[in-house]
Amino acid sequence: MSADEILPEWALAEVDPEKMKVLALLLADPNPLHFDPAVAPRLGVAERPVNQGPSNMAMLVNLLRAAYPRGRLRRLTVQLRGSVVAGQSVRATGRVTGRERQGATETVRCEVALEVDGGRLVLSGEAEVEVPVVASG
Template identity: 35%
Template sequence: MTMPPPTVGSELPAFTVTVSARTMCDWALYLRDPNPIHLDPDFVRARGLGDRVINQGPANLAYIINMLAGAFPGARIASLESRFVDNAYDGDRLTAGGRVVETDGRQAICDVWLTADGDRPIIQGRAVILPPP
């Protein structure tokens, strides 16, 4: 089944996940990132960064990529620009979303974002999507 071509203004289906300290431990292994801000709430607290461990940036970006893969099955992400605007913490419910802002029949340009608990921006960006080969 093929999807209809995207139309300017259409919202992309959201991808939602709740992050946990346990998954941050897994991500730390996968990414070879032993930074204690992802593993030790006392370290986070001592640095004045809050009371909960902080999710890895690459994991946050992966949630946007998962959202794009679901919205455009078989398509290719030609580019993805992102700006990290806040941290995601243990227990945050993250939602990756997007909106088509331009299309010319051969590509779709989408604003993309990741928010925590519905309204706190974590990542803002733009993706260029090419149709499946």
């Protein structure tokens, strides 16, 4: 992919509240917004459990890993701009903004974003992926 090329989209039809429960355990995150379906409506935050920020970040990582299966993520910076709740569909998109060759590898710079139903932006950021250069000829 050259600079300004669009990465293949990564999409999820429905965010699964069961995965939030496992991630809450892995993170040791006691916030019930992520696992107790009664809490988010009671607080007026959302109608369903709220997905963890690191899970939303992972969707951008998944986008990059699918685009560069032999690549290695070197850096991802994200701004968290909104919430994703259970049952929503999400769409991760990205665009190559630059490349830098260093010997047998190339650093690919990308802009990335995560949107929920209806196109609302919930995450935006930049990433660098180190990709092996395939010898030509």
